[in-house]
Amino acid sequence: MTPPLLEIETLHTSFSTEAGIARAVDGVSFQLHAGETLGVVGESGCGKSVTALSILRLVRPPGRIEAGSAIRFEGTNLLALAERDMQHVRGNRIAMVFQEPMTALNPVFTVGDQIAEVARIHAGASRRSAAAKAVEMLALVGIPDPAQRATEYPHQLSGGMRQRVVIAMALVMNPALIIADEPTTALDVTIQAQILELLADLTRRLGTSVLLITHDLGVVAENCSRVIVMYAGEVVEESTTVELFAHAHHPYTEGLLGAMPRVGRGAERLATIPGTVPAPTAWPVGCRFRERCAFAWDRCAKDHPPLYQLGSGHQSRCHLAEEPNRRAHPHTPLAAASGVASA
Amino acid sequence: MTHDQPLLVVRDLTKYFPIKRGVFGNISGQVRAVDGVSFDVAAGETLALVGESGCGKSTTGRAVLRLVEPTSGSVYFEGDDLLALGAGDLRRVRRKMQIVFQDPFSSLNPRMSIGAIVREGLTIHRLAEGSAADARVRQLLEEVGLRPEYATRYPHEFSGGQRQRVGIARALSVEPRFIVCDEPVSALDVSVQAQVVNLLQDLQRDRGLAYLFIAHDLSVVEHIADRVAVMYLGHIVEHAPVDALFSTPTMPYTQALLSAVPAPDPGVKRERILLAGDVPSPANPPSGCVFHPRCQHPARDAACAAIVPPLEEKAPGHWAACIKQTPTAVSWEAQRAAGGASPPEFYIPRAALHRSLDTSHSSPASE
Ligand SMILES: Nc1ncnc2c1ncn2[C@@H]1O[C@H](COP(=O)(O)OP(=O)(O)O)[C@@H](O)[C@H]1O
Ligand SMILES: Nc1ncnc2c1ncn2[C@@H]1O[C@H](COP(=O)(O)OP(=O)(O)O)[C@@H](O)[C@H]1O
Ligand code: SF4
Ligand SMILES: [Mg+2]
Ligand SMILES: [Mg+2]
Secondary structure (H helix, E strand, C coil): CCCCCCCEEEEEEEEEEEEEEEEEEEEEEEEEECCCCEEHHHHHHHHHHHHHHHHCCCCCCCCCECCEEEEEEEEEHHHHHCCCHHHHHHHHHHEEEECCCHHCCCCCCCHHHHHHHHHHHHHHCCCHHHHHHHHHHHHHHHCCHHHHHHCCCCHCCCCCHHHHHHHHHHCCCCCCCEEEEECCCCCCCCHHHHHHHHHHHHHHHHEEEEECCCHHHHHHHHCCCCEEEEEEEEEEEEEHHHHHHHHCHHHHHHHHHCCCCCCCCHHHEEEEEECCCCCCCCCCCCCHHHCCCCCCHHHHEEEEECCCECCCCCCEECCCCCCCCHCCCCHHHHHHHHCCCCC | CCCCCCCCCEEEEEEEEEECCCCCEEEEEEEEEEEEEEEEEECCCEEEEEEECCCHHHHCCCCCCCCCCCCCEEEECCCHHHCCCCCCHHHHHHCCCEEECCCCCCCCCCCCHHHHHHHHHHHHHHCHHHHHHHHHHHHHHHHHHCCHHHHHHHHHHHCCCHHHHHHHHHHCCCCCEEEEEECCCCCCCHHHHHHHHHHHHHHCCCCHHHHHHHEECCHHHHHCCCEEEECCCEEEEEEEEEHHHHHHCCCCHHHHHHCEEEEECCCCCCCCCCCCCCCCCCCCCCCCCHHHHCCCCCCCCCCHHCCCCCEEEEEEEEEEEECCCCCCCCHHHHHHHCCCCCCCCCCCCCCCCHHHHCCCCCCCCCC
C-alpha cells in the first residue's frame, strides 16, 4: 500500500491563556490518502481549525505545537522543516481555503492580479502568461465572463464568487492537498452546492486531496469518503462515511446525528445533546463527553477511553466498545440532570 | 391550521430603501427589499419565511413590527391597522408582538445584567414592579431553561445558545401572542440548535404563541413550520402548508433550493439543480418573473421575461408564482403574444424530491 499523503501523529497544540493552558488539540492522529476527501466534524471549539492551522504551521503565539507531535506530508515531517521550506510547502503543495474568503484576498488588488501573482511566484510564469493563466483559472472555477471579472476588486464580487477566486488561487499552484475550513458556512445553500460541486469536480479531474472541515454532517455525507469526529481536542470517532451514518458508535456522534434536522423527516422532535463542550483549559478526567452522555458509568469518570478498534477502519473513543451491554440502560445525562439545560 | 380569523394579516407590504450616491446624497435608485408581500399568520401557528440572504426576510419581519417603516401596504394585528396607529397605540399593540434576533452576541446589551434585560419589558409595559418583577424574571429564566441565579450575570458570561435563551425570555416577558424569530438558530451548533428549536416548540404549545420563523435552513423549517413562504428578490414566490411544499415544490426556485440541501445519507447519490450565478441585485431586478434568468423549467421562454407571474393557487392552499406550472390563469395565448414558445406543463425534477428519496433511508451503501 502506498504511504498516506498526510499523516498526523499525536498532535498537541496548546495556547497559554489567562485561564491556564488551553489544550485545543490534544493528541490527534489521523491519515489522509492521495485523492481522498476526508471530513472533519464537531461542534465549535473542538479543535478543528487549530488542527488545520497546525498542519500549515500557522499557529501563532501564545499558541504552540508541543514536542512529540509529528505531521508527515509527502514523507517529510513538516514540524522539522526550516521556515523557508515550510513556506514552499504552503505556496506549492498545500493550499488553504477559509470560511471567510476576504481573509485570503487583498482588497486593493484586482482578483486577476492576485491570481497572476501566485502563478508568477509558484509556477515561474511570465507576466503576460500569468495574466492569461488567471483568466483561465477563473474560467475553470466557473466564473462567468472571466476576463471582465479578472479586472475587478474583491469587494465587487459576491461571497460565492470570492470563494471561487480563493479556490482558483489555490489551484494555480496545483497543490497535492487543499485544506478547506468551513468553506461554505458563510454561503447560501444554493451557492454552497455550487462550491462543493466545484471542489468535487476538481478532485476528480486533478486528483487533489481535500481535508474538508465542516460542522454540517450533510456536507460530509455528500462529499467525504471517510470522516473524523472531533470532540474536546481529540478524535473520538473515525470511520468511512457510510459506516458512520449507519452504525455510529460514539454517543457524541450519535448525538450529532440525532440533533440534525433532516428534510423528509417532518416535524418529529429533535434529539438534543445537553450541555456544552467543556473549556479546553480544564478537560474533564476520564471521558471528556461523560457529563453529556446518557450511558456514562463510573468507569467513564476514571479512565480516559483510548480509541478502540471496532472493525476495519472504524474506531471510537468510548468504553462501550468493551461493555456494549451498557447501551441498553440509558439515563439522564449529568448535564441535563443538574437542573437546567445549559446550551 | 386554524380557521379563526388570522392574528396577523399582511397585504402588499413594500419596503424600498433609497440608494444615495455622491456628496449630496442624491437618491440614485431604490433597493426593492420587499416588493408587494402578502400573508396571514393564525394564532398559535408557525409561518416560516425562507430564502437566501438578501431576499428581504429580515426587512419583512421588521416592517411587520414597524421597526422599519414600510413604504406601502398594510399590516393588521388582531384587527388593528398597525400602519395607521399613533405612537401610544402602537406601543400597546407592540407588547403582543416581539422579536428574537439571529445574533445572540450583538442583540443583548453587554452592560445590562441578564435580569435587567429580561425585566426591561415588564417595566416599560408596567406589568410588574419590585419583588413581583424579580419573581417574574426568575420564573421566565427557568421557563427558557436557565438558572434563576443567572439574573445577576452579564451576557458575556454565556454561550451563544444561552444568550439566545435570554433573548427568548426577554421576548416572553411581555406575554406576546406573536414573535418574529429572525434566524434564531442559524448561528448555533447543531446540538444547541436542536435545544433551542425544541424550546420554541414547547413554548408555542404551552402559550399558544404564533411565530413568523425566518430561516435559510430548509431542514429546520420542516421541523418547526405549519406553513412556509419562500421569498426571492423581495417577492413571495411560493406559499404552502409545510408537507405540500416539501412533497410538491412547485416554483422552480423552491425546487432548486430544496435540491441544494445536503442530504445526510451517504448511500444515496443525489441529483442536484445547480443554479447558475448569483441572485441579481434587488436594485435592478429582472423583468417579468424575477427568477427567469436562473430558471431551469423546461418550458421557460421569452414570456417569462415579459409577464410578471401572479401568485396563484396551483392546488388547494398551495400558491406559487410561475406561468409555466399548470394550472395557470395566464393563458397560453397571452404567453404566446408575449413571445412565448413553450406551452406550460407541470414539472418537478427528481432532484427536488427529498422526501421520496429519504424514505429509503437505511438503504445499504452503493460504493
Ligand atoms: N489564539 C487562541 N488563543 C487561545 N485559545 C485559542 C486560540 N485559538 C483557538 N483557541 C482555542 O482552541 C479551541 C479550539 O478552537 P478551534 O480549533 O478554533 O475550534 P473549531 O474550529 O473546532 O471550532 C477553542 O477552545 C479555542 O478557544
Ligand atoms: N437599512 C437598509 N438600507 C439599505 N438597504 C437595506 C437595508 N436593510 C436591508 N437592505 C437591503 O435590502 C435587501 C433585503 O435585505 P434583508 O431583508 O436583510 O434580507 P434577508 O434577511 O433575507 O437576508 C438586501 O439587498 C439588503 O442589502
Ligand atoms: S466513554 Fe462513557 S461517558 Fe464517554 S461516551 Fe462512552 S459511555 Fe459515554
Ligand atoms: Mg473552526
Ligand atoms: Mg436576515
